[in-house]
Amino acid sequence: MLEYEFMRNAFVAGGIVAIVCGTTGVFLVLRQLAFAGHALSHIGFAGAAGSALLGIAPLWGLVAFTLAAAIAMGLLGERMRGRDVAIGIVLSLALGLGVLFLYLYTSHATQATTILFGNVLGVSRETVWALAGMSVISVGALAFISRPLLFATLAPELAEAKGVSMRLVAVLFLAIVAVAVAEAAQVVGVLLVFSLMVAPAATALRLTSRAGFAVALAVSLALLETWAGIATAYVTNLPPSFWIVLLGCAGYLFALLYCWARDAGGWTQGASSGPVDRRASRATGCASVIR
Amino acid sequence: MSACAIELNHVTLARGRRIVLADVTASIRPGEFVGVFGPNGAGKTTLLQAILGLVRPAAGEVRVFGRVPAHGNPQAGYLPQRRASLADLRLRGRDFVASALHGERWGVPFAGREAAREIDRVLTVVQASDLALRPLGELSGGEQQRLLLAQALLGAPQLLLLDEPLVGLDPHFQEAIVALVSEVQRDTGITVLFTAHELNPLLGAMDRVLYLGHGIAAIGTVDEVVTGEVLSRLYGTAIDVLRVGDTVVVVSREGSVESGARHHHA
Numbered sequence: 001m002l003e004y005e006f007m008r009n010a011f012v013a014g015g016i017v018a019i020v021c022g023t024t025g026v027f028l029v030l031r032q033l034a035f036a037g038h039a040l041s042h043i044g045f046a047g048a049a050g051s052a053l054l055g056i057a058p059l060w061g062l063v064a065f066t067l068a069a070a071i072a073m074g075l076l077g078e079r080m081r082g083r084d085v086a087i088g089i090v091l092s093l094a095l096g097l098g099v100l101f102l103y104l105y106t107s108h109a110t111q112a113t114t115i116l117f118g119n120v121l122g123v124s125r126e127t128v129w130a131l132a133g134m135s136v137i138s139v140g141a142l143a144f145i146s147r148p149l150l151f152a153t154l155a156p157e158l159a160e161a162k163g164v165s166m167r168l169v170a171v172l173f174l175a176i177v178a179v180a181v182a183e184a185a186q187v188v189g190v191l192l193v194f195s196l197m198v199a200p201a202a203t204a205l206r207l208t209s210r211a212g213f214a215v216a217l218a219v220s221l222a223l224l225e226t227w228a229g230i231a232t233a234y235v236t237n238l239p240p241s242f243w244i245v246l247l248g249c250a251g252y253l254f255a256l257l258y259c260w261a262r263d264a265g266g267w268t269q270g271a272s273s274g275p276v277d278r279r280a281s282r283a284t285g286c287a288s289v290i291r
Numbered sequence: 292m293s294a295c296a297i298e299l300n301h302v303t304l305a306r307g308r309r310i311v312l313a314d315v316t317a318s319i320r321p322g323e324f325v326g327v328f329g330p331n332g333a334g335k336t337t338l339l340q341a342i343l344g345l346v347r348p349a350a351g352e353v354r355v356f357g358r359v360p361a362h363g364n365p366q367a368g369y370l371p372q373r374r375a376s377l378a379d380l381r382l383r384g385r386d387f388v389a390s391a392l393h394g395e396r397w398g399v400p401f402a403g404r405e406a407a408r409e410i411d412r413v414l415t416v417v418q419a420s421d422l423a424l425r426p427l428g429e430l431s432g433g434e435q436q437r438l439l440l441a442q443a444l445l446g447a448p449q450l451l452l453l454d455e456p457l458v459g460l461d462p463h464f465q466e467a468i469v470a471l472v473s474e475v476q477r478d479t480g481i482t483v484l485f486t487a488h489e490l491n492p493l494l495g496a497m498d499r500v501l502y503l504g505h506g507i508a509a510i511g512t513v514d515e516v517v518t519g520e521v522l523s524r525l526y527g528t529a530i531d532v533l534r535v536g537d538t539v540v541v542v543s544r545e546g547s548v549e550s551g552a553r554h555h556h557a
Binding site (some may be wrong): 032091144145151155158160164207210214 | 341343363365370371381382383387391394398556
């Protein structure tokens, strides 16, 4: 299948996006901002549809809208907490605008499906280059802020007491999320960004309790799910987005079952050979799944 | 002037429009262990935040080792009130503690050998080296508190600000935390401000008491401050102080304010 250029482009684009989503996703899950990521992708829909209307590549409209929304969210900071209703209303307004733009832009009916559900097999070489450039910048920026970001995420009061600017860290991180969302939308579309941004990271955080391992595992899972999804789509002639989303969900479910089984095993072992075994199995972080 | 660890000069602190402390003057010497008490909303947390430079006094001046603190202080160790969200965290305790080591600097949080040694050191001090291998969400409140204390001790600060580390802990865990802090204070000569609801767990460890209430403050030894006369003024209601063996019982006419009916092993 690699003899086709569109397949090579798909694998490269998918790989780039998986790396960005795996790294960003771990922090997104740790900061409990999964819903904000979801909202950003919907807001991006309006941008993508609008840029189609203006004759610009949808990627740039996506980036512009998600970035603007992310910076606004970051500046609102603590006041964002518990504002699900407000976020939801802005989100639906964005979707409504997207519908309007698509209505006005009548020449391509398939444009809507592409923006909403992605079309990784249609990614051009220019888009691959654009994705690569954006990834280098966003992963680099994430690495640069990752130390204060982790500190501010895990121990916010202490971080503030040590002089970390919580607002600056929040704005920078959400801007990185915005770029990641726009990139992920190229592969799975704005509606399914969640599956690439959140599923691998959440799965990784179920399977390991070490921060560094979690990032490495999330990237590996995202790569595996994306590439396997594209390959399966090629073989089955079904949409890649479907397979990627399915694999993402399956991975998460597998992690839940694995932890459950392991924890159950730990209980029976603990009864026969003392509490040491149980502690060893609990050290993986699985026990909390049961609660 | 810099002979003082903390100097409060006619300090007034406000939360929004509400004045929590008015015109408070007190000084704390280096190496002192000061217990900070007072009813809810008396301004204990606000005072610690003013010492960290996170809350600016509405009037007066706060000085920490001779300097006016601003926007946080990397030299101070701080243990904030324990958040419920820690229970959801599946990361292991060691990574949690490590995130605070020079966490204010930009870059990647790779722990070098020196960093690993410092993390090992603080975990040993709080006797949590084994605990730190388990996910934070699985630890009990007292165990989480020890890891928060380890975080506060990173980088060997001169000043330790502990905000309600005993809340929600069983008596023997409370004693263990107080004993740990007391040991650190004796060994390193660190200045400790320790806020709490109950006097008794801290009786053997404290050098002096800072009692806040009704916008005012009193500082002195337990015998000077924990008296019916002083506490009546701070609570704004008639208070009696009874001593039963090693235990201090503070009662208001409406009922017990401070029912620390436990023995403290000094």
